[in-house]
Amino acid sequence: MAKHPLASLRESIGASHPSYARLLADTHEKLGYGHMAARREKVSRWESGRTVPELTAQLAIAHLHRVPAREVTRLGWPAWVESATEDTTGLLALPWTRAGATDALHEGSRLGSGAAPRRLALTGPFARTFVEQWRATVADGGSVPARKERPPVLPASPPSSPPTGAGSGRHAGTDSLNWARARVESLETMAGTVGPDILYPAARSDLSLLATVLSAADDRASDTELLSLAARTASLCAGLTIGLGDSVTAERYYLVAARTAAVAGQRELSAACLRGVAYSHLLKGESSEVVLLVDTALSVVSTRPSLSTSGKFPTLPFLPVEALVERPQYGWPKGGERYA
Template identity: 45%
Template sequence: MAQHPLAFLRTSAGMSHPAYARLIAETHAELGFGNMAARREKVSRWESGRTVPELGTQLAMAHVHRVSEKDVRRLGWPHWLHLATDDDALLEQPWTPQGAISATRRTAQPGREGTRSYLAVTGPVLEAQIKKALAALASPQQPPAQDGHFVNPDRLAGIEARTRALEVQGAGSSATPMTLHHAARAGHRLVGRLLATGGYDRPTGTRLLLLATRTAALCGYFNSCLGDEAGAERYDLTAIRSAAAAGSRRHAAACMSRLAILHLIAGDARDALSLVNAAQSLTPRPSPRFDAFLLAREALALARLGEARRSTQALDRATALVTGAPDEGPPTDGFGFGIGIDEGHLNFGYGYAWHYLGDQKKALAHFAPFLAPSTAQVPPRTARRLLYVVDAHLSLGDLDAAVDSAYRAVDLIGSLPPGLADQYRRRFVPYLAEAPVSDLLPHLADHPAS
């Protein structure tokens, strides 16, 4: 279950439920809003999402966390809470080239990951961000240019080549996801530094923004592979912002559809569908494979919403587009990563859809080819995907098969980072008394991702 932002703020301050209740009650009185009971149960209900604090209570919280009353009223509960965290850059940067540069530098800073376990930009706030992105793409601004140490074109070409190599490994690699994650973060930091401090003309500024889009997208992808959807969200939102600043509708559409997957995994399917619809609006005449890529994401969002007929229809349309479609080769703008799709990818999509729709036997039938022994290089997302296989086996009462899938994930990734390890452990909590699970648990211990 995703952590509520209030729980994140409270625990980050090292406060218990009773201590936080007392602090808010005291602040409420000091601000002239009157006396309120300092009960821990109130805090628990706020953090569970069952109740919304009254405005005076929210303003007392905002005073404690140094957020203005204007922002409380503008963003609403619980969205204004993100302004008290590191996530303010996701919401408050302007949709301009300079805003994109600032967001890139913020996400590139060391220690920005792993600080929360929930998606920060959801519901009406996500809708507002989507509208701002579409508006920025409809009226693109001049690309950035600035004085500074000259960004050598040969150096830029080298960074682009390394980025392309990582994108290729995103489809399959002998390296572990953590190794690829480190490489992607290094590339993103370098691009962020060049954007902020380098000297370049406007064509080079556009080229750097597109590189920032690609490096942020890579970081987001590898974060998700490691079970850190919150960190992936930061990167994907930054990638969308950079793509908009560069005026690239296609890059923005691809990044929106990737962010949609995070909302399918850890958020609300309605938010995922909003992102897919926005991506489709940006690409009215997509290539067959890109069209299929977007349709597959639409299908999964519909499946999460329980719309079986519309979901399978979208997947059938995607399959028809891919079947017999020519190999499009690497795109001229260098953004092939994450938008390649083939029959195998769509077969797994059917598995996801049936899993979301509750038919685990059909889901496992579509997962079966993916589970067969293979000498091909393994996609970094494989351990993340195996969680669905574990869920399907557990739903059918096959504990041994679920445990075997968890062992396979550990073998593939080397050792599980905290986010992914926690997700696997939670699946087996009801079976702790079973011997196979007791043997498995030591292999699901946390291993830092960085």
């Protein structure tokens, strides 16, 4: 039997039936709809499909998950719940493990190939749950061992295509790592001079390939390196989509990058990507979660992030923020907010 979308929505914030019932009852009362009994049986009946919540209960659920009230009346039950889950639970419900990070990368590689997400994913309870899970993963140092050896130094000119066998076998060797690192560094360098409309398709393609390599390889010694490169690529995709004016898709990429870097034990990179999530929220005009995200990111880094030369927002590693401000000919954003 297929899971009800309300169950997916509830589980994505880590709430049990009793805790979700209490949360909804509190929200219902705060919204001025009056008292609602906080019974777990009520939530269970909704999720079983036996009963439909009253309109005020639906509005409380929608408010809790930051779904506009107009969507509740426009789509009806349970279509509006399905709409709320399609953009969020698939990515946010993944485990903070190598497998979960790889699945997140596959989710990220599909961004840009279909309809763009319609709303920010990390809002309300989703944000608090994600932050708690992120803190725990970063505190544990990730879920994969660090590499004991670094690959040889890269050649000056990176190859334009993966080496023979990259992603086709069960071993991600030095050649694959060298190729992947060269590609990431090349794209990062070009991001300062080439428009996002040109670079974004290449970055998306590389992200898809890295996800495939990680899925195929059983060489755990290369995991940290591959995951770090994939996180950098996802972060680059985020910056490029911001340049293309799509901060909602950028948020998804930053979420993928933050998770992947955290699992790899790259806390500085992961924290930078978490700040990227906050920045994408600011660009969307949604500031509710920004302080939580930025404070969480700053709590684990050794030094506070520097500001760009414009003094408007922090420089993220692997993302030329100055270029995002000063290249209006490509439609890149002209301003932002200072993180204090």
